[in-house]
Amino acid sequence: MITMKDIVREGYPTLTESAAPVEMPPNKEDQETLTDMLTFIQNSQDPEISEKYELRPGVGLAAPQLGLSKRMMAVHFEDLNGNSYSDGYYNPKIISHSVEQTYISTGEGCLSVDREVPGIVPRHMRITIKAINLNGEPVKLRLKGYAAVVFQHEIDHLNGIMFYDHINKNDPFKTPDGAKPCD
Numbered sequence: 390m391i392t393m394k395d396i397v398r399e400g401y402p403t404l405t406e407s408a409a410p411v412e413m414p415p416n417k418e419d420q421e422t423l424t425d426m427l428t429f430i431q432n433s434q435d436p437e438i439s440e441k442y443e444l445r446p447g448v449g450l451a452a453p454q455l456g457l458s459k460r461m462m463a464v465h466f467e468d469l470n471g472n473s474y475s476d477g478y479y480n481p482k483i484i485s486h487s488v489e490q491t492y493i494s495t496g497e498g499c500l501s502v503d504r505e506v507p508g509i510v511p512r513h514m515r516i517t518i519k520a521i522n523l524n525g526e527p528v529k530l531r532l533k534g535y536a537a538v539v540f541q542h543e544i545d546h547l548n549g550i551m552f553y554d555h556i557n558k559n560d561p562f563k564t565p566d567g568a569k570p571c572d
């Protein structure tokens with residue numbers, strides 16, 4: 390079972406390097422890891438389990454956050470339109486995105502960052518992703534708003550990018566021209 394002690398924090402090398410593609414079809418070890426990642430996110434949102442194991446709530450997790458430089462991520466959340474997302478993904482790739490941007494009005498956090506980093510994190514409003522899901526099926530996802538933000542946050546982890554890398558250093562609360570909040 391993954392707990393917070395398994396999650397590496399800022400300064401750990403895998404958080405700032407580009408992760409390697411996962412060989413397809415995935416081997417047993419990678420399948421088990423991705424399943425455990427999804428279970429961790431689900432557990433982190435369960436009031437009893439999260440209290441018992443002192444889990445920080447999360448909606449996503451990427452393998453580099455476990456010190457594994459592999460292109461694997463898991464998400465578990467419901468967006469503001471009631472659409473549910475709960476799956477693991479191998480080798481996710483953003484194949485297209487909107488020019489229009491969005492952002493979470495309260496900024497972003499990260500399970501690998503034990504501090505508040507205030508500021509607006511500009512993200513693409515709409516993205517299309519291709520990936521292989523936990524069941525080994527090729528999937529194409531068209532995401533917008535909050536769901537697009539979550540997936541971009543996790544795919545950034547596979548590219549060694551942290552959410553605060555996107556915050557405007559001169560004016561952290563500057564909202565990108567024309568961007569609308571997704572929350």
Ligand SMILES: O=C(O)C[C@@H](Cc1ccccc1)[C@H](O)SCc1ccccc1
Pocket residue numbers: 446447448449450451493496497498499500501538539542543546
């Ligand atoms: O560190 C991670 O990758 C998990 C993040 C993902 C995330 C952060 C901000 C915006 C979108 C996704 C955690 O979920 S941070 C904690 C959290 C919990 C519930 C809702 C939003 C963020």
Ligand code: NI
Pocket residue numbers: 498499500501542546
């Ligand atoms: Ni993160």
